[in-house]
Amino acid sequence: MGTLLEPHRQVQPHKHQLLFQLLKEVSSSIFFSLLFHIFIVTIITHRLFNMATTNGSANTFPTIEMVESFVPSAKGSGGDYHNQSQGHWIVDTSISNPMSSYEQYRASRTSWGIGVLGSLFVKVTASDGTVGYATGFGGPPSCWLIENHFMRFIVGKDPRDNNLIWDQLFKASMFYGRKGITLATISVVDLAIWDLLGKLRKEPVYKMIGGRCREEIPFYCTGPNPPAVKEMGFWGAKVPLPYCPAEGHIGMKKNIDFLRKHRESVGPDFPIMVDCYMSLNVPYAIELAQKCIDQKLDINWFEECLHPDDFDGHRLLKKAMPTVKWTTGEHEYSKYGFRKLIEDRSIDILQPDVMWLGGLTELLKVSAMAAAYDIPVVPHGSGPYSYHFIISQPHTPFCEYIANSPDGKSILPVFGDLFLNEPIPIGGRINVSDEPGFGLILNPKASLIPAAYSEPKMESATNVRLSLCPTCHQFADPYVEQPLLVLALDLVLMNAEVYRHLLFNRGTPPMKVGQSEFGESGDETSKEKGPKDIVSDERKEVINQILMHLTIVTVFEMGNGLVKYSRFLENVHPWFKFTPRFSSWVDFFAYETYTVINSTFLMSQTCPSPPRLNLETRAGHIELINNHADLIASFPYAPPESSIQIIHHTLIFATRLSDHPFFPSLVRASCTESNRGI
Secondary structure (H helix, E strand, O other): OHHHHOOOOOOOOOHHHHHHHHHHHHHHHHHHHHHHHHHHHHHHHHHHHHHHHHHHHHOOOOOEEEEEEEEEOOOOOOOOOOOOOOOOHHHHOOOOOHHHHOHHHOOOHHHHOOOOOOEEEEEEEEOOOOEEEEEEEOHHHHHHHHHHOHHHHOOOOOOOOHHHHHHHHHHHOOOOOOOHHHHHHHHHHHHHHHHHHHHHHOOEHHHHOOOOOOOOEEEEEEOOOHHHHHHOOOOOEEEEOOOOHHHHHHHHHHHHHHHHHHHHHHOOOOOEEEEOOOOOOHHHHHHHHHHHHHOOOOEEEEEOOOOOOOHHHHHHHHHHOOOOOEEEOOOOOHHHHHHHHHHHOOOOEEOOOOOOOOOHHHHHHHHHHHHHOOOOEOOOOOOHHHHHHHHHOOOOOOEEEEOOOOOOOOOOOOOOOOEOOOOOOEOOEEOOOOOOEOOOOEOOOOOEEEHHHOOOOOOOHHHHHHOOOOOHHHOOOOOOOOHHHHHHHHHHOOOHHHHHHHHHHOOOOOOOOOOOEEOOOOOEEOOOOOHHHOOOHHHHHHHHHHHHHOOOOOOOOOOOHHHHHHHHHHHHHHHOOOOOOOOHHHHHHHHHHHHHHHHHHHHHOOOOOOOOOOHHHHHHHHHHHHOOHHHHHOOOOOOOOOHHHHHHHHHHHHOOOOOOOOHHHHHHOOOOOOOOOO
């Protein structure tokens, strides 16, 4: 009984049971801990993988998505140094040049068409929206090259692969290129890619090609007025030689007198250089240099004396006068062109133009070759593109500034109004900006004509009339875009024989009535032929389509156009023997006709089927023409009572040339309405 009444005793587990329980608990905790850690590690690994994938995608370097080309149309705007207004010293001063051997082209380089191509502007857009751009030389033909050939080698490429892009552009165009406008086009594309690359990396270009070798760049100035150059703080002045070998002994004497006058104007200690612009020969260059030595004119160097391909001639110059400094390179292209100059050691300073020789990518190769021979490289002009190169290279001691003002007495941006912040020398020096790329900001008001609106002109009829005509080139812009004056001149040339003569005979005055006229092809021009012989049926169909789609007519808004364009006609009129007398009404009609057609063209780009020309619009044309007998009389091939036919011929002549800016796209435009005719 006692045992039943004893307090309850807890049974103690066996020591083996305790050990088993402990092991069970420990193993359970380790298992779950292991599972927990595996879970955590899995999450972390997954997160890191996602981050790596995301970052890898985000860090993929942008590619080139789009390339656009434009023609800067404003005078003095862009990379063509010769795109200047009438009277500017660069184009309308007597400067010895290859065409100076022909007397009629000595007074002005504009007379032989130095500016027929004009400037080029290229914009390169990356896949992330970053935009790089650059300007240079080439105009509409360069736009055509980019749009129709070069685009395939640029779009989709990594902008860091500029060597690959350059090599493909060069080799793909080798069968027609290697130099000239092809390399100038490649240059601008290359510079635009460098600008894009700097912006993507948020670095100035000079830091990507070697970094800063000096704090600032000293400049000499090329211009017509050395005293002004000295006063503006430049270390030296380069002047263009005015007279050529074809002008003989008198020309040589005038050259020496010219240089002596400049030496006296700046004193004995201010360096003077002479730009001969490819116009001399070996004997003349040696004689000129020797006379300068004899006269103690102390010329620092003679630049570009010979034809760029005359390598033997350069070698002869250096051999004949080893103590004289001879420079060249402005009109040489690619590393292949410079290799011979460098290996011959006949040139004391190389002067490549980064906007011409192939861009910065190729300039760096030329510079490396020159450095191996201890030959200084001083680029020709080129504005900020040269500045970034020069400040990054040890063997580029100074830079050239081309006086961009009409009289050369003040400092203006090299590229005119194209950029808002183009740096200019102050006191003869520049400190290169650390802004990304080339550090240039495009002027939103810059006049840029897209490639689609600026078809290449080759040797177009417009350029024949405006650039090669010794009378007209001074009134009108020879750089492609002067549509109002082109149209006014078209209307002046209603007489078929005058127009055909200008087209084939390069601007010489028409012959007297009764004489035969022959074009360059040898075909006789008949006096009796009318507009049907000039304008094809296809063109007439296009004009009919234009008439059907006109919607904006401002014929009766006379404004200030009357005076402006009548003055132009008054200047042109005395030269054209067979031109009818035109009043300001006719001229204003030309202006308004272009306005109508151009407005219609712009509208047609967004509206596939614009409304047809309404009756009120046609009536307005009829009333205007019927009130002006001179205009009717100027159309001998249409009856005076046929006003609609007169309108028809007006528009035919206004658009008869394929080099009008709006015409090529109109031909391609789809018109859904049938041809109604007139």
